[in-house]
Amino acid sequence: xxxxxxxxxxxxxxxxxxxxxxxxxxxxxxxxxxxxxxxxxxxxxxxxxxxxxxxxxxxxxxxxxxxxxxxxxxxxxxxxxxxxxxxxxxxxxxxxxxxxxxxxxxxxxxxxxxxxxxxxxxxxxxxxxxxxxxxxxxxxxxxxxxxxxxxxxxxxxxxxxxxxxxxxxxxxxxxxxxxxxxxxxxxxxxxxxxxxxxxxxxxxxxxxxxxxxxxxxxxxxxxxxxxxxxxxxxxxxxxxxxxxxxxxxxxxxxxxxxxxxxxxxxxxxxxxxxxxxxxxxxxxxxxxxxxxxxxxxxxxxxxxxxxxxxxxxxxxxxxxxxxxxxxxxxxxxxxxxxxxxxxxxxxxxxxxxxxxxxx
Amino acid sequence: xxxxxxxxxxxxxxxxxxxxxxxxxxxxxxxxxxxxxxxxxxxxxxxxxxxxxxxxxxxxxxxxxxxxxxxxxx
Numbered sequence: 001x002x003x004x005x006x007x008x009x010x011x012x013x014x015x016x017x018x019x020x021x022x023x024x025x026x027x028x029x030x031x032x033x034x035x036x037x038x039x040x041x042x043x044x045x046x047x048x049x050x051x052x053x054x055x056x057x058x059x060x061x062x063x064x065x066x067x068x069x070x071x072x073x074x075x076x077x078x079x080x081x082x083x084x085x086x087x088x089x090x091x092x093x094x095x096x097x098x099x100x101x102x103x104x105x106x107x108x109x110x111x112x113x114x115x116x117x118x119x120x121x122x123x124x125x126x127x128x129x130x131x132x133x134x135x136x137x138x139x140x141x142x143x144x145x146x147x148x149x150x151x152x153x154x155x156x157x158x159x160x161x162x163x164x165x166x167x168x169x170x171x172x173x174x175x176x177x178x179x180x181x182x183x184x185x186x187x188x189x190x191x192x193x194x195x196x197x198x199x200x201x202x203x204x205x206x207x208x209x210x211x212x213x214x215x216x217x218x219x220x221x222x223x224x225x226x227x228x229x230x231x232x233x234x235x236x237x238x239x240x241x242x243x244x245x246x247x248x249x250x251x252x253x254x255x256x257x258x259x260x261x262x263x264x265x266x267x268x269x270x271x272x273x274x275x276x277x278x279x280x281x282x283x284x285x286x287x288x289x290x291x292x293x294x295x296x297x298x299x300x301x302x303x304x305x306x307x308x309x310x311x312x313x314x315x316x317x318x319x320x321x322x323x324x325x326x327x328x329x330x331x332x333x334x335x336x337x338x339x340x341x342x343x344x345x346x347x348x349x350x351x352x353x354x355x356x357x358x359x
Numbered sequence: 360x361x362x363x364x365x366x367x368x369x370x371x372x373x374x375x376x377x378x379x380x381x382x383x384x385x386x387x388x389x390x391x392x393x394x395x396x397x398x399x400x401x402x403x404x405x406x407x408x409x410x411x412x413x414x415x416x417x418x419x420x421x422x423x424x425x426x427x428x429x430x431x432x433x
Contacts, residue, residue, distance in 0.1 A: 104407070107406070107407065107408075173430070174430025174432065181432050182430060183429050183430040183431035184369075184429045188367045188369065188428075191373070195373060197373065200365060200424065204428065207425060207426060207427070208429075209430075210426070210427075211428050212429075216429065217430075218432045
């Protein structure tokens with residue numbers, strides 16, 4: 001306990017130096033010394049002209065005097081504005097204020113660490129659940145060496161990340177790449193940091209993390225578990241998505257096709273049409289005809305090769321038979337023995353099943 | 360007496376204000392955040408949660424932080 005208080009005190013001193021060490025409360029105010037000297041110079045010239053009786057010159061120099069006095073007045077007004085602005089700076093916090101801010105954080109956060117080596121204050125939130133979606137605890141890292149620089153001096157790290165299904169970088173509806181989009185809290189967070197109110201800063205960031213701004217999130221919570229359909233690109237919720245049995249693609253209900261044979265789900269790219277009946281089947285339910293290399297379903301290949309090839313072969317056999325018969329008749333009439341041709345290839349020869357590839 | 364009043368709603372406000380002796384936390388909230396409901400704010404006195412009827416003391420630091428602050432996406 002004593003050690004953590006010592007670290008808090010050291011951090012408070014460093015934060016104070018960071019806040020005020022590089023800033024001068026009063027910058028160089030441009031006072032009109034030169035303009036005042038000009039007034040004195042013109043006044044002496046007027047005196048000299050009058051002493052010598054040069055009335056016209058004295059009149060002209062008096063007009064010049066009005067101009068240099070007006071110039072001096074303008075410069076004084078500018079200097080006064082700078083001084084007034086310097087006196088209206090925000091309330092300055094003390095080392096004690098910062099120390100009490102840091103020690104009080106333990107009452108608001110699950111864990112608070114001060115890393116003097118890395119010049120960071122780390123405050124861990126409780127587990128954040130928004131609209132029944134568990135996002136887990138977040139750790140707010142404030143790097144005090146970045147305060148006053150352009151850019152944000154803090155980041156928000158998900159300790160047990162449950163990112164959106166479509167993007168690992170979105171760990172919270174308003175956090176992407178560890179950067180919180182502060183939305184309504186932007187001005188108040190910037191004001192708290194600028195004024196050195198670190199207790200308010202951490203509390204504000206925590207409250208933004210505990211709030212869901214519907215309609216202005218990187219990923220809306222309604223789509224948190226949604227992933228894009230690989231076919232149409234539209235987002236599909238976890239409970240509504242399907243997968244292609246062949247290639248594994250994620251499918252929405254509109255893009256899910258069913259095989260006419262096995263009734264399993266497939267994407268449109270993995271289903272092929274039967275050359276005979278025209279219905280769509282998965283690769284497992286189609287076979288390739290060895291004769292024509294086209295795919296046909298089980299119902300259309302009762303006689304193999306496929307229906308069209310069978311018909312074609314059947315026609316060819318009938319044609320050959322009729323030619324043979326005509327030849328025999330002609331030979332008989334001429335007294336010549338007919339020549340016997342090669343046997344017709346029997347049905348089913350060479351019809352080993354082949355697996356059809358997809359994609 | 361004077362108290363430091365911090366309203367972290369909107370643009371944020373932090374300055375010393377004049378408070379009548381005997382003013383409670385609830386009364387101060389009603390005076391300075393008239394449109395707000397106390398249950399919508401984390402109200403802290405000297406960085407600690409307090410009861411609504413706690414009477415404020417000279418130099419107290421009173422902060423009101425909205426419980427709901429909507430973030431955005433860019």
